[in-house]
Every structure is written in structure tokens, then in C-alpha cells.
Amino acid sequence: MRLVVLDMAGTTVADDGLVEQAFTAAAAALGVEAGSPEFDPMLAHVRATMGESKISVFRHLFGAEEKAQRANTAFEAAYHDLVDAGHCAALPGAAEAIAELRGQGRKVVLTTGFSRATQDRILDALGWRSVADLTLCPAEAGRGRPYPDLALTALLRTGTDSVRQIAVAGDTGYDMLTGTRAGAPVVAGVLTGAHDEARLRADGATHVLGSIAELPALLG
Known part of the structure; x- marks a missing residue:
């Protein structure tokens, strides 16, 4: 090899749950709050597709490219904040x-x-x-x-x-x-x-x- x-x-x-925390923030930015009927199936999809390109995941979840890009931007901002706070x-x-x-x-x-x-x-x-x-x-x-x-x-x-x-x-x-x-x-x-x-x-x-x-x- x-x-x-x-x-x-x-x-x-x-x-340590950073992806899920960042996704929760991204979903909230698009009006999907944790604990809502919409949220749980979305989180299940995120867990099932761990490893996939994140923008591809958001395209699947939110459909329209504009929404997917907004979700991706919010996800990255939340993830960066977690990293900057020492959670990495x-x-x-x-x-x-x-x-x-x-x-x-x-x-x-x-x-x-x-x-x-x-x-x-x-x-x-x-x-x-x-x-x-x-x-x-x-x-x-x-x-x-x-x-x-x-x-x-x-x-x-x-x-x-x-x-x-x-x-x-x-x-x-x-x-x-x-x-x-x-x-x-x-x-x-x-x-x-x-x-x-x-x-x-x-x-x-x-x-x-x-x-x-x-x-x-x-x-x-």
C-alpha cells in the first residue's frame, strides 16, 4: 500500500456531536426548529449520510439550491464557532x-x-x-x-x-x-x-x- x-x-x-450541533443551527436558520415534526427525519438523514459532502446533504433536505446554500453557510458558521471555541x-x-x-x-x-x-x-x-x-x-x-x-x-x-x-x-x-x-x-x-x-x-x-x-x- x-x-x-x-x-x-x-x-x-x-x-463529539459537532456535526449534529452545527446542523441543528443550520436547520434553525431555515425555520426548522429542533423538536419539530420536520426536524427528526432530517437529523436521521444527516446521521445516515455522515461522510457525504455537506452541500449534497442540504440539497437533499431543502431542495432549492438557494435554501441549500443558506443552510450550508449557516452550518459552516456554526461549525467554525465550535472549532474556535476549542471543541476540536x-x-x-x-x-x-x-x-x-x-x-x-x-x-x-x-x-x-x-x-x-x-x-x-x-x-x-x-x-x-x-x-x-x-x-x-x-x-x-x-x-x-x-x-x-x-x-x-x-x-x-x-x-x-x-x-x-x-x-x-x-x-x-x-x-x-x-x-x-x-x-x-x-x-x-x-x-x-x-x-x-x-x-x-x-x-x-x-x-x-x-x-x-x-x-x-x-x-x-
Whole structure:
């Protein structure tokens, strides 16, 4: 495995409910209050599609592009406020795992379903600007998860020779679908985020790990 494509929130970065809190604020900005009959099905969709590009989620929920963009703007503002307030931390062993993977001679790419602005906010909060070889968001790859674009863009941008040299790791079913659709032979689910082992395996996980800290040993 010459290239390791890692998710951020829930995989290498603790989520601790930040996505749901930011979504609650975004829904309120569009007149959907927490506890209303409309809200619960929307939150269930957000949970089911964790890992997907956030603007795609809002397009599904709110339909009209103008509403989706308003929701996305409100989501990003709320998420940024949470990060700025100190509610952002690396998962235990994540930075060490990334360093070990790179020490093994592998390229490491961090990917997300967030916008570039939100991804950069997280990287800055953690001091992670140089932790990986490359960082990618959906807008830089064409489409976000569950499409293979993020993994394949990582392959192209790092000069990796073959999809058979890619390992993908994440905490959601959409991460698993991205890996399998990209042709990666190692698609590892981790149990530190949104989805359980059954969902990860149903969407194509070849391995399920307790956390990203176990990945260097698996590949080593």
C-alpha cells in the first residue's frame, strides 16, 4: 500500500456531536426548529449520510439550491464557532498513526465531506497543516463520498501507480463505498465515529478496527 486515504471527523479527528450541533443551527436558520415534526427525519438523514459532502446533504433536505446554500453557510458558521471555541481535538493516537504510516514510506492524504474553509479551520486548530502529504475536500475532487473521486484524486495528485496500492480508512459507510468504488484492496472501517461494524461491513469494509491507531500495524 503506497497511498493511505484517511477521513477526518470521526476517524482522525474527534466529532463529539459537532456535526449534529452545527446542523441543528443550520436547520434553525431555515425555520426548522429542533423538536419539530420536520426536524427528526432530517437529523436521521444527516446521521445516515455522515461522510457525504455537506452541500449534497442540504440539497437533499431543502431542495432549492438557494435554501441549500443558506443552510450550508449557516452550518459552516456554526461549525467554525465550535472549532474556535476549542471543541476540536485529534482522536487518541491519530497523529502518531499518520506519522508512522509516513515513516513506513507511504503517502497519507486527509479527506473530508466539509468545505475547504471548514477543513482548513480544523487543520489550523489542530496544528495539522503539515501532518499529511495532502488534504482534499469534495470541491477539489469533483464529487464527494460515496463516489470514488476523493480517493482517485489522491492517487493522481500523489503520483501513485495503481488503485491496488490504495488503502482507505474511515468511520462511515460512505467512506467504505468510496474505497470499494475506487478499487482499493484495503478498506478499513474504524469504530470511533458515526457508524457501527454492521454498517461498515455492509458498505464494503475489508477490515474493522477499534481506531485509526491500529492501521499502521495492519498495513505493516
